[in-house]
Amino acid sequence: MNPPAPQADPARPRLSARGIGHRIGERKLLHGLDLDVTVGTSLAVVGPSGTGKSTLLAILGGLLAPAEGRVTIDHGHGRSVADSVSWVLQTVNVLPDRTVLDNVALGALADGADWNRARELARPALERVGLATFADRPVRALSGGEVQRTVIARALVSTRPFVLADEPTGQLDAATTTRVMDSLLATTATRGLVVVTHDPTVAHRCTRTVRLTDGRLTHL
Ligand SMILES: Nc1ncnc2c1ncn2[C@@H]1O[C@H](COP(=O)(O)OP(=O)(O)OP(=O)(O)O)[C@@H](O)[C@H]1O
16 A cells, blocks of 8 residues: 555646657557656556556656657746656666766756755765765766665755656665665655656555556556
8 A cells, every 4th residue: 555645735846747658669658648746746657567667757757759648847937847857767877987976966966056065965865875985986886776876866966846766776675775765755845756666665655656557557
């Protein structure tokens, strides 16, 4: 069971996908999907491998244009969908020769902070994901799970209203998964979170869960 959904607040930013259809080659991947996520809530997207969860996430955050339908943002203070989202992706975009601290600071830099302020904000985020002692290491010297946590910390320092995360705990052990999810869910006080996951313990902690099967969504 997911935790009880909070009362809907019409003034909070909301990311809305309507009638999303998409095909890859001859294969119709997504069939007229509707999906909403509001700041203050978290949404888990589950489903078998290869059903299109990552594709749906990319469409939701404006990385990929859908063949049909549209994604809009309500009460977004004039920001575009793409500018309202920070990403935690499977194909991580890190600067391998820069330090962990600098890679995390990039999240705040992208929001307009200067380097000093961005690094200041990055330190507590690193602590939250258990990487405080790794701050000065180059990212190329990290394990896969440590890189994953670096990318999560970068999303934590961002002030963009939505975090879209693709398998953010895929390379983490159970204790680290709990810690990272604590941090991501804590940000939903002021942000909306969408998590694509194969881990039922992660999905169960989110406000809502949807399952993508055969191109359609079931609300669980
Ligand atoms: N650029 C592409 N070119 C060709 N096929 C693609 C491309 N991107 C995705 N696909 C295919 O589209 C389908 C959906 O991929 P997607 O990554 O969205 O699935 P997923 O549900 O996130 O899978 P997983 O749980 O394994 O990560 C898969 O069969 C994948 O091979």
